[in-house]
Amino acid sequence: MKEKAGVIVKTRICFLMIILAFSPLFMNVTLAESDPSEPSLASEAAIMIDAETGDVLYEKNAGASMYPASLTKIATAIYVIETANLDDTVTVSGNARQAEGSSVFLEEDEQVALEKLVQGLLINSGNDAGVAIAEHVGGSVEQFVSDMNGYLQNKIGVQDTHFENPHGLFDSDHVTTAQDLATITEYAIRNETFRDIFGTVELEWDGKSWDTTLLTHHKLMREMPYEGVNGGKTGFVSQSGHTLATTAKRDDLNLIVITLNTNLQEEVYQDTINLLDYGFANFKQSVIEEGTTFAAGNEEYEATETLTYTQKLDEQVSEEVSDDGLLKLTNQDGQVISSFKLEDADQETSEKSAENDVKGDSLLGSNSLRIVIPFVVVTIGILIIVCRWRRKQRQEKRIFM
Known part of the structure; x- marks a missing residue:
């Protein structure tokens, strides 16, 4: 018994030592997840949005005109x-062959599938692939652009690009904003083909x-993988500094981060990591269920589909509906975090009633058939039995005669 007790004590001591050894790691994780403060960035402009709702979760100079590089x-x-057929075969021109900067080393007169050029464009940032694509799809670079x-x-729907x-490659008139780039990326990743190439390692x-x-x-x-990152594009020219577009998903939260113009490559990555840490630790998706009603004066409005916001x-989120059925969701600071257009509940009720009337007529016809068909079947059955009985009677009569 003493030996058994000693083993139990030693086991408990070892277990306690393991917990104490790893407790600093647990403490660090807890502190990182509970930090609600917005990160301070080196990037001149940046934005983070929810890719599904479009809600802006962080922004810094998001509307400023910037050079995007790649x-x-x-x-x-x-x-x-x-807009084009990715199965097309593209013949590479000398102009494309001579494109400056990063490339996939295309040769003049080389024939390449258009889809392959798009892969070289996004994965390896091939400027030569970009020119070859533009000349094939648009007839010229100028017309394509x-x-x-x-x-x-x-x-x-972007207006500042x-x-x-x-x-x-740098041109003083080649400009966009962090907001527009986030919108373009949000739109692009809805396309499965784009999403696959964008996420190719x-x-x-x-x-x-x-x-x-x-x-x-x-x-x-690749080199410093971050949990949930599933797509991205880098960029750099001296006039734009380092630029980065990143998509990442954890659970129900799907984030897009755009960071623009840092002097050092390490800074643009650290800014992106800081924003992703902040986003995943501090935000969640919420829903308003389909059929939820809201009162606005004497009017009643309804959500005709499930509404999602971040x-x-x-x-603490407050709901306010205007007289024209616009639902605004505001936080405790009075900032509008999302808005939705609702439908007139009375109109919806009338339409549903009309649908029910049509369905009722259809059901009435169906019920009538349910009554008539068995009656007809039974009647036919009785007639068959009577006919067979009468035939039998006639046959018996002939025998006795």
């Missing part, structure tokens, strides 16, 4: 994916003059 290629890629600018404004080329590349394995330039996807974990 983040331009996000726009080029989604435009091509949605003009068409792409129209697409960004009319299809995606104007591009002069498909790759992001490595790809075998078989070129005319270059056989290699392309590796994403985004370090949070809020801080400790945030």
